[in-house]
Amino acid sequence: MPNSEHVKLEAYLKERGQKVTKARKAVLRAFMELEGHVTADSLFAAAKKIDPGIGQATVFRTVKLLAEAGLAREACQDEGARTYEHAFRHSHHDHLRCERCGTIVEFYDKTIESAQEVVFKQYGFVAIGHKMELTGLCADCARRGI
Amino acid sequence: MPNSEHVKLEAYLKERGQKVTKARKAVLRAFMELEGHVTADSLFAAAKKIDPGIGQATVFRTVKLLAEAGLAREACQDEGARTYEHAFRHSHHDHLRCERCGTIVEFYDKTIESAQEVVFKQYGFVAIGHKMELTGLCADCARRGI
DNA sequence: GTCCATGCAAATCGTTTGCATATAA
């Protein structure tokens, strides 16, 4: 059952003379099934359930491909493994992270977005994108004290 | 010649019963001599010029110490090695990076800073800090076209 | 049949750790 993500990936591949393979379809399907911030490792585990013979390197190669195709984007994180999140038909947002428990809240703030446009203009830059992560203590952790 | 950074580091160490060593002084001196975004590797190279016998592990350990002492802070970066920048007597700022040539411009925007405070409150978070990196093409690269 | 993609294992990169020794207090 071809969904719009598969269509988009196939179009991207065809355009560049690349192939629609079993492994690539499995990684995309695994990615679509996962929510939130996905590591290559969790993707690997999910993809193996669909195609047990899949290799780890292929997952790394394919998730980069998904990012290039506009289906995934890197989520900002400082420590540990790189994470990806859905990018297609998902609106842009930034992150609020609790330093204590690791909870991540996604938010969108119009004021910040437009202020960023102003900064780009100020410095003569052509905007491509941005990553922002606010860190703090969530209400629960703050209540419990540091 | 003791400067305020050395004073601050020694105070921090004394307070916690830790020692003011030759290696730590060398790393701090090397860090103060470097500008912008410093990797552990470039710090290692600079510190070796001051104290040729210094080990890489010590540099990694010491730069973390500098961050804890408030003399350095991690700069946001997605790829490659972690980078640190001066934090003491340097005001807070965010970064604007050119995707093409890698130029980094530091900026401070009051509107963004206060909008972030609003977001923290909205979600009941106690603010600790944030990292923001805007990416785009700098004026020069944009002129030359992609 | 021709390329491109795959899986594997080895290589690489940045960073951390264990440990015997050296050094600041």
Place this chain on the structure above:
DNA sequence: TTATATGCAAACGATTTGCATGGAC
């Protein structure tokens, strides 16, 4: 003297790569 810090090398986790084989076109 005694705890902490050091340098080395080995361990580590995440990611990338080389290469012979397999599969899509």
